[in-house]
Amino acid sequence: MKSNQIHFQIATPESVVMRDDVEKISIPTELGQITVLPNHAPLVSVLTPGELTIYKDGKAMPYAVAGGFVEIRPGNRVVILADAAEHVEAIDLEHAQKAVEEAQKLMSQKFTDDVKFAEASAMLERSLSRLRVARKHRHGSRATIDSSPGATINTP
Numbered sequence: 001m002k003s004n005q006i007h008f009q010i011a012t013p014e015s016v017v018m019r020d021d022v023e024k025i026s027i028p029t030e031l032g033q034i035t036v037l038p039n040h041a042p043l044v045s046v047l048t049p050g051e052l053t054i055y056k057d058g059k060a061m062p063y064a065v066a067g068g069f070v071e072i073r074p075g076n077r078v079v080i081l082a083d084a085a086e087h088v089e090a091i092d093l094e095h096a097q098k099a100v101e102e103a104q105k106l107m108s109q110k111f112t113d114d115v116k117f118a119e120a121s122a123m124l125e126r127s128l129s130r131l132r133v134a135r136k137h138r139h140g141s142r143a144t145i146d147s148s149p150g151a152t153i154n155t156p
Contacts, residue, residue, distance in 0.1 A: 004023075004038050005021040005022065005023065005038060005076065006021065006022050006023070006024070006025065006036065006037075006038055006040075006076045006077070006078055007021055007075075007076060007077045007078070008020060008021070008022045008025060008054065008077075008078045008079075008080075009078070009079050009080070010052070010063070010065075010079075010080040010082055010085050011079075011080070011081055011082070012068075012081075012082050012083065012084055012085050013083070017063075017082070017085045018054070020054075020056065021056075022054050022055060022056045023038075023055045023056060023057075023058075024036060024037050024038075024055045025052070025053070025054050025055070025078060026051075026052065026053040026055075027045075027047065027052055027070055027080070028047065028048045028049070028050030028051060028052060028065065029045040029046060029047060029048060029070065030045065030046040030048050031045065033050075036072055036078055038076050039076065040072050040076075040078075041072070042072055042073060042074055043070075043071070043072040044069065044070070044071050044072075045069070045070050046067075046068075046069060046070075047065055047067055047068040047069055047070050047080060047081075047082060048067060049064075049065065049066050049067055049125050049126045049129035049130075050064075050065065050129050050133070051063070051064060051065075051129075051132075051133045051136070052064075052065045052080070052082075052085070061087065062087070062088045062133060062136075062137050063085050063086060063087055063088065063133075064084075064085070064086050064088065064129060064130045064133040064134065065080070065082045065083075065084065065085045065086075065129075066082065066083045066084035066085070066126040066129065066130070067082065067083045067084075067126070068080060068081045068082035068083045069081045083126075084126070086130065088133055088134055088136075088137040099130070
């Protein structure tokens with residue numbers, strides 16, 4: 001590993017999604033988007049649903065992540081433990097849209113249990129995040145996403 005590279009690993013409960021030396025990583029955290037460059041200070045943070053972008057050989061590799069943790073370690077090491085991580089090209093737009101609609105339907109119910117409400121809210125946030133990341137990186141797409149209950153993607 002070169003000193004100007006970061007040894008990066010992202011893992012989900014199912015598998016190691018990627019393990020490679022990279023130039024930089026842009027990560028969605030609960031404090032906002034952070035960009036990690038070589039020699040970054042050690043840090044542990046909560047990963048929020050959103051777009052994770054890995055840069056290698058001057059190319060950006062976008063992923064949709066659904067939460068988890070990030071640990072920036074001394075020695076240019078970054079480990080992400082994600083609830084889910086998917087390369088943008090692997091996201092099926094039709095399936096992602098259906099997941100948003102299901103989550104919106106669930107959110108329209110009346111909840112008497114705070115835990116079930118939190119689970120439904122998290123499901124909607126993850127679904128919308130996947131859809132936003134996929135739409136952002138699909139060429140020729142100018143679709144907008146309305147996250148209000150019952151709304152769908154509007155394509156011009």
